[in-house]
Amino acid sequence: MKLAYxxxxxxxxxxxxxxxxxxxxxxxxxxxxxxxxxxxxCGASAAHSLNHNLSVALPARNLAIAENNGFEEVLAPCAxxxxxxxxxxxxxxxxxxxxxxxxxSLEMPYSNSLNISNMLEFLINVAGKEKIKSLVKKPLSGxxxxxxxxxxxxxxxxxMKFDDPDRPVSMDELVALTGAVPVDYSYKTECCGAINSLxxxxxxxxxxxxxxxDIKEHGADLVVVACPLCHSNLDVRQREIERKYAERIGxxxxxxxxxxxxxxxxxxxxxxxxxxxxxxxxxLKKIS
Amino acid sequence: xxxxxNEQERRNFAREVESKLHDKLAKCYQCGKCSAGCPVNFEMDxxxxxxxxxxxxxxxxxxxxxxxxxxxxxxxxxSTRCPKGFEVAGIMDVLREIAVNRGIESKxxxxxxxxxxxxxxxxxSNGRIFExxxxxxxxxxxxxxxxxxxxxxxxxxxxxxKMHSDKVxxxxxxxxxxxxxx
Numbered sequence: 487m488k489l490a491y492x493x494x495x496x497x498x499x500x501x502x503x504x505x506x507x508x509x510x511x512x513x514x515x516x517x518x519x520x521x522x523x524x525x526x527x528c529g530a531s532a533a534h535s536l537n538h539n540l541s542v543a544l545p546a547r548n549l550a551i552a553e554n555n556g557f558e559e560v561l562a563p564c565a566x567x568x569x570x571x572x573x574x575x576x577x578x579x580x581x582x583x584x585x586x587x588x589x590x591s592l593e594m595p596y597s598n599s600l601n602i603s604n605m606l607e608f609l610i611n612v613a614g615k616e617k618i619k620s621l622v623k624k625p626l627s628g629x630x631x632x633x634x635x636x637x638x639x640x641x642x643x644x645x646m647k648f649d650d651p652d653r654p655v656s657m658d659e660l661v662a663l664t665g666a667v668p669v670d671y672s673y674k675t676e677c678c679g680a681i682n683s684l685x686x687x688x689x690x691x692x693x694x695x696x697x698x699x700d701i702k703e704h705g706a707d708l709v710v711v712a713c714p715l716c717h718s719n720l721d722v723r724q725r726e727i728e729r730k731y732a733e734r735i736g737x738x739x740x741x742x743x744x745x746x747x748x749x750x751x752x753x754x755x756x757x758x759x760x761x762x763x764x765x766x767x768x769x770l771k772k773i774s
Numbered sequence: 775x776x777x778x779x780n781e782q783e784r785r786n787f788a789r790e791v792e793s794k795l796h797d798k799l800a801k802c803y804q805c806g807k808c809s810a811g812c813p814v815n816f817e818m819d820x821x822x823x824x825x826x827x828x829x830x831x832x833x834x835x836x837x838x839x840x841x842x843x844x845x846x847x848x849x850x851x852x853s854t855r856c857p858k859g860f861e862v863a864g865i866m867d868v869l870r871e872i873a874v875n876r877g878i879e880s881k882x883x884x885x886x887x888x889x890x891x892x893x894x895x896x897x898x899s900n901g902r903i904f905e906x907x908x909x910x911x912x913x914x915x916x917x918x919x920x921x922x923x924x925x926x927x928x929x930x931x932x933x934x935x936k937m938h939s940d941k942v943x944x945x946x947x948x949x950x951x952x953x954x955x956x
Contacts, residue, residue: 499903524943535870540952641853677849686845
């Protein structure tokens with residue numbers, strides 16, 4: 487099966503660590519992916535906030551290109567991108583008029599048959615837990631890891647069709663495969679405020695702060711995420727949140743692909759872990 | 775602000791929202807579960823269940839000028855938890871779109887709208903997001919030139935801020951999508 491890769495804008499910019507680490511672990515897993523030729527931005531939250539039809543048409547172009555290139559499965563590691571691609575598929579599947587308008591505009595045949603996976607789905611369904619476990623060379627024993635899912639990996643369930651929307655477990659299961667201890671806490675699926683990070687920073691800091699302090703209270707050494715927007719709020723804004731609430735957090739935020747990469751025996755440099763704003767040096771010493 | 779609503783106007787507004795939403799406003803029985811679980815309810819002027827009822831009552835001016843529609847972060851907690859399966863997050867998208875089409879600008883939450891507009895302009899001209907340009911243009915438009923600037927040096931040091939971006943080659947097709955759907 488030909489596997490398409492939809493990187494999205496963040497993985498080519500502020501969240502380059504996500505792409506570096508994901509390519510590393512897929513290489514170890516012996517899974518070949520190919521970037522969708524000439525892919526475009528999915529329109530993210532901006533499109534669906536202002537223009538419904540555009541919010542379906544922009545991701546649809548990527549899906550149509552992938553389909554016409556013979557792909558059956560698309561990996562969209564960014565939770566926002568995967569949510570927009572899945573929503574476009576869902577909308578075109580339930581609105582024939584809109585689907586026709588879009589395929590007419592794109593001037594491409596399109597059957598709406600691709601399977602779209604977020605990072606966690608891809609790791610569990612395509613790579614498989616057994617294979618992942620078999621590649622763990624350096625168990626992360628003793629490391630306490632909190633999985634933060636946020637919104638778009640699991641919600642809305644009728645579109646995402648993945649894991650439990652209130653009590654998801656997939657990322658915790660992947661964490662357990664590495665030998666680390668999954669940490670339970672209250673705000674796994676609370677929103678970090680993602681889209682409003684630049685326009686409503688105070689609101690975003692209140693939401694993200696609530697999540698980070700809760701994780702801290704439950705004794706985690708670090709947080710793992712599978713979304714560049716979650717990562718950006720939890721990592722890039724962390725110093726500012728500490729200053730605002732005058733209480734230290736000091737929680738490194740890693741992508742799930744980086745955690746798996748460490749367990750597979752890759753060095754932090756190979757996984758670009760140094761690209762994060764909150765340093766993971768102290769935590770990494772625990773496992774070295 | 776208009777408080778007396780003509781019955782025909784009420785129906786027209788409720789119908790316009792329902793047809794765009796592909797859902798029925800009468801499904802909502804005002805249990806308030808959406809509002810209880812909303813992560814940004816503390817900032818809103820009307821709770822999500824109030825917005826639904828006000829829309830049903832045809833209070834277009836109030837809902838389209840509300841802070842709520844722009845503060846909603848589309849986390850979908852409301853839609854997921856709604857016992858009637860009503861599109862709560864969806865109605866916020868629909869109301870935002872109607873507000874923009876009617877030329878209504880939020881008095882207090884203009885920046886949220888501006889960010890979305892600058893974002894889409896960036897997609898329109900590059901096909902992909904060029905983050906540095908996006909942030910720069912947003913700052914110029916909102917005049918918040920120095921907010922968040924303290925993050926920039928470290929982000930550059932960490933390699934997070936790219937100085938150039940790859941454009942989509944078939945930019946004409948992107949232009950066509952915008953022409954056909956904007």
